[in-house]
Amino acid sequence: MAERTALAIRDLAVQFESEQGVVRALDGVSFDLHAGRTLGIVGESGCGKSVTARSILRIVDRPGRITGGHMLLDPGTPQEVDLAALDPESKRMREVRGGRIGLIFQEPMTALSVHYTVGNQIIEAVRQHSDVSKEEARNRAIELLREVGIPRPETRISAYPFELSGGLRQRVGIAMALAGDPEIVIADEPTTALDVTTQAQILALLRRLQAEKNIALMLITHDMGVIAEMADEVAVMYLGRVVEFAPVQQVFAAPRHPYTRALLRAVPSILATPRQRLSTIGGAVPHPGSRPTGCAYHPRCSERIGAICMEQRPRPVPSGEAGASCFKDEAREQAA
Structure with missing residues (x-):
């Protein structure tokens, strides 16, 4: 229950x-x-x-x-x-x-x-x-x-x-x-x-x-x-x-938003090659008073798929449901 x-x-x-x-x-x-x-x-x-x-x-x-x-x-x-x-x-x-x-x-x-x-x-x-x-x-x-x-x-x-x-x-x-x-x-x-x-x-x-x-x-x-x-x-x-919103196992096993994946890549791992540089997320969180147009993450995103990311806002994550606010994730769902 x-x-x-x-x-x-x-x-x-x-x-x-x-x-x-x-x-x-x-x-x-x-x-x-x-x-x-x-x-x-x-x-x-x-x-x-x-x-x-x-x-x-x-x-x-x-x-x-x-x-x-x-x-x-x-x-x-x-x-x-x-x-x-x-x-x-x-x-x-x-x-x-x-x-x-x-x-x-x-x-x-x-x-x-x-x-x-x-x-x-x-x-x-x-x-x-x-x-x-x-x-x-x-x-x-x-x-x-x-x-x-x-x-x-x-x-x-x-x-x-x-x-x-x-x-x-x-x-x-x-x-x-x-x-x-x-x-x-x-x-x-x-x-x-x-x-x-x-x-x-x-x-x-x-x-x-x-x-x-x-x-x-x-x-x-x-x-x-x-x-x-x-x-x-x-x-x-x-x-x-x-x-992105999801059960914790899903977030770590199959993250759906590029930002979530970037955060996970930046976590140090005991399996990493010694003295290997940690992955970083380029840029910084924009000031809330000067938000980028389109998807707020697109200036830092290595997975953006074109003008749509720069011009339109992706749909919000449905409340209480697992999902990601990302055009790439939407395209993946439609293809499936």
């Missing part, structure tokens, strides 16, 4: 207005998050991964704003609510933010306030979403620290962030994300700036917590190795759009 859809994103558009013009950071993003499963969001820096996460929680920095689309929590049920239609400062949105949906921020070294102990910060998160006393919130904070594998939580609850290692700070960040007992957790680059041993421990912790709590996990990363280990489905993003 298919897992329950916890969150459905449909044609989400976000733009930033400035004196230099309008920047379309997200340009019609669609995907589903399912309870108990992990959706990996992958792409280079500047593709819109973190803006997607912040949009879901309605914490996009000004002058950014949602200009279109829907973010449906509990879609298809009587409890369905469109987060895109809520006031970011409303009581309902504050209940969702940190309560129904938790966020693990990208940088463990700076995500916590240096002015308060980690206990104070977790206790605040607990009391924000639960009607409990300070003593009960403190006990819950200690329980959360123990749950995420921090030794001596009764002592560490009084520590300041600068007294903890990067790995312990990331565990504190995970504890804060779980303080409201969320059904959905967004992990934005949860292993950034951590050594490989600590990275493995954090990923194992996320897997365990997901299995125990049946969490819908949205994992944002640029590391294809993390995607291979953690994800059930993968959404590949480029310049604010999902250019």
Whole structure:
């Protein structure tokens, strides 16, 4: 039986207005998050991964704003609510933010306030979403620290962030994300700036917590190795759009979009010839304010098939279905 859809994103558009013009950071993003499963969001820096996460929680920095689309929590049920239609400062949105949906921020070294102990910060998160006393919130904070594998939580609850290692700070960040007992957790680059041993421990912790709590996990990363280990489905993003969506096995065995293939070629392999140069993707992600005409990837694509790639936009990936936003992939489907 298919897992329950916890969150459905449909044609989400976000733009930033400035004196230099309008920047379309997200340009019609669609995907589903399912309870108990992990959706990996992958792409280079500047593709819109973190803006997607912040949009879901309605914490996009000004002058950014949602200009279109829907973010449906509990879609298809009587409890369905469109987060895109809520006031970011409303009581309902504050209940969702940190309560129904938790966020693990990208940088463990700076995500916590240096002015308060980690206990104070977790206790605040607990009391924000639960009607409990300070003593009960403190006990819950200690329980959360123990749950995420921090030794001596009764002592560490009084520590300041600068007294903890990067790995312990990331565990504190995970504890804060779980303080409201969320059904959905967004992990934005949860292993950034951590050594490989600590990275493995954090990923194992996320897997365990997901299995125990049946969490819908949205994992944002640029590391294809993390995607291979953690994800059930993968959404590949480029310049604010999902250019490929598929089960993780299909993405690695038979990627359909040239950008996905280029990302995979750039992954180091233990089977490679010693001292062989790594494959690179030529050029850089264009600025969202100066998008290329046609397919956004065509200036960097070694597989473009002619004027159609430069003049027309390929169809978007159908929501919830495996596919690629690419004219070459369309031609392949028609030939089959």
